[in-house]
Amino acid sequence: MASFKRWMVGSPIKTARLTHERLTKKIALAIFASDALSSTAYATEQILLVLAAAYMAGQTGSFGKVIPISIAIGALLIIVATSYRQTIRAYPSGGGAFIVAKENLGTTPGLIAGASLLIDYCLTVSVSTSAGVEAITSAMVGTRFAWLHDHRVALCFFFITFIMLANLRGVREAGSFFAAPSYAFIVSFLGLIGYGLISYYISPDVAPIPDDANMKIAEGYGVQSLGLFLLLGAFANGCAALTGIEAISNGVQAFKQPESKNAAITLTWMAALLVTMFIGASVLAYLFGVHPQHRETVISQIARAVFTGPVGWFYYVVQATTAGILVLAANTSFSGFPRLASLLAKDRFLPRQLANLGDRLVFSNGIVVLALFSGTLVWAFGADTSRLIPLYAVGVFLGFTLSQSGMVVHWWKEGKQLKAMRAAVATGNVGGDKPIEKKRSAEVMLTGKLDPSRLTKSGEEPKTVAEVAALEKKSHWRKYLAINGVGALSTFLVLTVFLVTKFTHGAWIVVVLIPLMVFMFKRIHRHYIEVAEQLSTEGLSQLRPIHHEVIVPISGIHRGVIEALEYAKSIAPHHVTAVYVNLDDEAARKLREKWQQWGSGVNLVVVASPYRSLARPLLNYVDRVKRTKKGVVTIVLPEFVPAKWWQNLLHNQNTLFLKGALLFKKGIVVTNVPYHLEH
């Protein structure tokens, strides 16, 4: 068992190597961007699926709306990315929505953000693997592997297991492992867009005849004409393109030093690539007149239309790299989920086991938990991306909104802090203790310990008006507050749109789940606090002597029993009682005779058992002793340890039953004295 684990996940790594497991920008882009970039594989399709409802109602031009909707989403994406650059700068040690919301808005908003992020990590894994598997089955349409379409759930399970194992091996090995497919996807997808646009302008009549008999409509939409509700629904669906953009800000601490700067640069690159690829895909879908289908993805249809003739083989490159990045995008969550779970666990909001680094320096428990939950989601929704999407973006945008709101508060506090400094300097109170200024000084304290960036070059608090003015100039808090304010407002609006348009399509599940999770976090937290209080050594001063009685239940006289009696005598020489349950008068009489030889001063008690039960009379006897004697009662149980496992089936499990029955009694200690059988 142990060696199987070693073979799967590798040898243990020493704690001392912890700081070396950091990521370069290139590998970090591959790891953290795969989620965001891979959403281009399905975001355009999610818009078309909603517009299809109007197309089916006869409005054949409705698919044209994909262009303005995509541009609007692109603009939103730039706003959100800009907002997150600031978060990275303000939280160099890693500023996920949980931390930002908790520090600036309070514990409950922090927990709400934490819950929504945990849900989204699961959904990222489910949606990405499902979409990846769809990319594979799309490529199989018309080949003799078309039957793979019916085994999408099994394929997803295979990929989830694969990624889980890769992650259990450790984050850097996982990184280099995933860098190649990420870059292959970026190159082939940009190639698709470039070649597609060029070949369209050379011969614009390449559009295939759409197969409207197999047209697919988004989950929950009936055929209807194009109105505001449909447009908003299409917009909300397309916002799936934004998922994953926050990944970098959650994982700043995984970057090489300087973490903050490297993370910000990586985020900018990612956003630029994402906007280009997403809008490019939407434009191609429009130009080539692609309609959403049941058994083939939109990207697959585009690539089939673009790459014909001598470059036909490139279609398979696109599908393979798309599947690659999608399935591996799930990997983002396998870095993020365990990291967030460990943060929550360290704050005692989740079981402490999730805070433990495994022997490969990764949070192994979190990795396994994520694989289980996301696998369950895939199974429950039949590995169908379009059915999972309505659950997806609620949590994402709730996290965005809370995180950006937290940043607004953050900058506002900074402004307040600077104002307090200026006031302190003006009255000459820096370092002083004049009582009249106490209130203001307290205000400086209130806003938390001083941000390093709020110190002068010499590393001290500003002492002059000029120094404060220099800091204020460096701060830009008003500008930053405005940027994050715009981010918060726009993501909140999208969240509202999402809740209105998708509530009945599945979003309600997340709306119900988040409060439940927050409640669970708080219950867990209360339990840990209560345990800590109960375990406090307050009121104790040193070890106290205790008295104890020993009871040895025996079934006769044999070597196992003799060893148990010897042990019992050694731990409490003058307080041992052997108890025998009388199931057979003749056997009891013989035992009493033998006791002359073996008793050695140990008291023998024979208890009656009219109903042939062993446990009941013994438990009654123990209760009686417990009531009459002070201190601890130790039950010494003789126990066989057979040489082979199957031999356990051949022995009564009385010892086990007794142990179970005694486990929850106070003041009782159960000790097994094992007797090892040879063969």
Next chain:
Amino acid sequence: MASFKRWMVGSPIKTARLTHERLTKKIALAIFASDALSSTAYATEQILLVLAAAYMAGQTGSFGKVIPISIAIGALLIIVATSYRQTIRAYPSGGGAFIVAKENLGTTPGLIAGASLLIDYCLTVSVSTSAGVEAITSAMVGTRFAWLHDHRVALCFFFITFIMLANLRGVREAGSFFAAPSYAFIVSFLGLIGYGLISYYISPDVAPIPDDANMKIAEGYGVQSLGLFLLLGAFANGCAALTGIEAISNGVQAFKQPESKNAAITLTWMAALLVTMFIGASVLAYLFGVHPQHRETVISQIARAVFTGPVGWFYYVVQATTAGILVLAANTSFSGFPRLASLLAKDRFLPRQLANLGDRLVFSNGIVVLALFSGTLVWAFGADTSRLIPLYAVGVFLGFTLSQSGMVVHWWKEGKQLKAMRAAVATGNVGGDKPIEKKRSAEVMLTGKLDPSRLTKSGEEPKTVAEVAALEKKSHWRKYLAINGVGALSTFLVLTVFLVTKFTHGAWIVVVLIPLMVFMFKRIHRHYIEVAEQLSTEGLSQLRPIHHEVIVPISGIHRGVIEALEYAKSIAPHHVTAVYVNLDDEAARKLREKWQQWGSGVNLVVVASPYRSLARPLLNYVDRVKRTKKGVVTIVLPEFVPAKWWQNLLHNQNTLFLKGALLFKKGIVVTNVPYHLEH
């Protein structure tokens, strides 16, 4: 949980009531005969199913062979029943094939008989419930409950569970519970035969037109013309009628006193009823031209044909009582299987748990095991009687053959004993000790202790030639040997026929299984013998003093740890070491400081853990102590007992892992000192 069990199976019964749980002849007939008599519900059909292979080949007269085949089986039945009457007389304490074969032929033949009987008990339950359910679904043909046909497995599970619960309540309650349906079946079936014969002779043209499109052929038979192989196959299939005839001889001890006589009378009644009903059913099937069908049993077709017009309702009486006795026939096995398993367990050939009387004075474990195995069989064979039949009779006839052969040896030994007596009397050696006669006297001893029936009226060994002659006259051993010899020979012939005709249809499973089971019996036996040897107190004279070291693994200083240290000091005041695994240098330093206050003379050892594992360094330390110190090492583990079960999920299960790792080490005792959390 406990109260649910009480509600299902009733309150416990005191051991003292054991002897009162005996059966009257009437109730015994209901219990033990239900298996044998119920086979009339399917035995005729099993013959027709084989003959159908020839009918389909165009030999329309082939179904007529059912009459001679049934008569042959009836004759065999009378031979076997006569043989078993002798077994009952010779083994008044219960002479199942296991006991008879073991005593007379040796252990291995006894175990073979035991294995075959255990298999047959399982098959009896499976076949009977399946046939009972078929009786129900046959009656539903053409009604709106016809869909029940597709849920036969589920129906079987329901009935098996029901009978299991009835038996867990105790044998007498079960008996009175089942008497009514048994007698209802006997009356209605004899009514069917009588009314059927009369109405046929009044108007012989009532035969329905057979629906040959739905004709069913026995499992494993292709369409073929009527040859010896087919006739033998039909005969072998029909021998299913004999199953259950041995039930009474296995359960003699369940009868009221005089057990032996009551059992023999009951057996005779049963055999008479069985022959009448079986041949009657075959005759009716022939007269009414019934052909085996897929969705309706032969008995159901007969009853439909016989009861028409104003007496049509009696059809439902026949089906209901047939279903009743079949489903309840399974009950025979629920008396027999646990009884045989307990005999094997008492001889240490099966796990001893099977020898325990449960708290309702029945062998509860055996009852549950039987329900599980038979349920599995039903599931594996889709509750189809005709697929189970080929497995059935191998074990039955193997048991018959071994049992009858054992009886032959039994009578032969009796003859030998009488001869030795005559010789002893002739030389005047009775009670004497002349050396020249020692050999002959030894021969008397060899044949075992004297049978009570071999004593004279005064209760002593015969002393005169006349007394020996009187005994010889009373003995009839030659006649009895002949009867059992005929029984053994004929059942052996049928066994051979069965193996030849059914081997590939499923009988091979039983042929493979029996040696495996005998092997298992012997392995289990060897284990118990070896355990007894290892536990023997030979070489020991009294309790020896032992030395022990105590190790307390600690994770810090809190109330739970303090209680564990107090406990450790109380059991070995000067030999306690606390061990701390260093996962964090800072925490280790703090602990050392605190130890000044809390140590109280207890030695503190801090061990390093470069791979963040808790268990590994601890286990290494324990090994080191074990190597250097003599005697026992006790590990005292502080352990939380949370107030609510779900709180267990919030604590590391380190204690559990450690316990598991230490359980199989010699000379190590693990003691948990529980610390009970309040909320």
